Amino acid sequence: MADFISVLDALGVSSVVAVGHSLGGLLAKALAITHPERVSAVVAIDPSGGLPDAQNVYKSLAPLVAQPGGLASIFERSESQLTPPHSREAHQYGALVTDISVLTKVWHECLVAPGVLMSDTEALRQRRAPLLVLHGKAQVGAVERDQEIFVHPADHSLELPVGHWIHHDLPELTHEIITQWLSKLDD
Numbered sequence: 001m002a003d004f005i006s007v008l009d010a011l012g013v014s015s016v017v018a019v020g021h022s023l024g025g026l027l028a029k030a031l032a033i034t035h036p037e038r039v040s041a042v043v044a045i046d047p048s049g050g051l052p053d054a055q056n057v058y059k060s061l062a063p064l065v066a067q068p069g070g071l072a073s074i075f076e077r078s079e080s081q082l083t084p085p086h087s088r089e090a091h092q093y094g095a096l097v098t099d100i101s102v103l104t105k106v107w108h109e110c111l112v113a114p115g116v117l118m119s120d121t122e123a124l125r126q127r128r129a130p131l132l133v134l135h136g137k138a139q140v141g142a143v144e145r146d147q148e149i150f151v152h153p154a155d156h157s158l159e160l161p162v163g164h165w166i167h168h169d170l171p172e173l174t175h176e177i178i179t180q181w182l183s184k185l186d187d
Helices: 002-011 023-034 054-066 070-077 085-097 100-112 142-149 171-185
Strands: 016-021 039-045 131-135 156-159
Touching: 016 023, 023 039, 023 100, 023 131, 039 171, 054 070, 054 100, 070 085, 070 100, 131 142, 131 171, 142 156
Parallel strands: 016 039, 039 131, 131 156
Antiparallel strands: none
């Protein structure tokens, strides 16, 4: 978080709408908790943790990703019929160049390590900035679980009929949803 705040300071940016996908969505929510004066709103696109079953997800994915072709398999399962070819190619390339030991360490630190802010419901309820969460169809029950962390009148969560790569699969709709939600904050 300190690096991100340093970049904002260097750019002279006092407040942001923190937007993040997957672990980035978790980090956006964490930034809103740790630096509330710097975050005016949060958009989390299919945040992959902060769920009651985060430990089980981690325990099932960590061994799979360690197998040859495991990360490529995970990426493929997270795609939908709408995932564009260039995104599929990027995922395949990413699977080839990702350092698996770094990835599993990041997953552990962000999802299951003791004191993880991103899965702490009470900490997430301390957030002051409004929150928009977009979920893919694989996050069964996520919209209902989000209600536990909603504290702002503008907090909103919805599920879209695609995989984990919502902004790749439905870029125009993603943009429209975010833009409309942000415009309502200005009212």
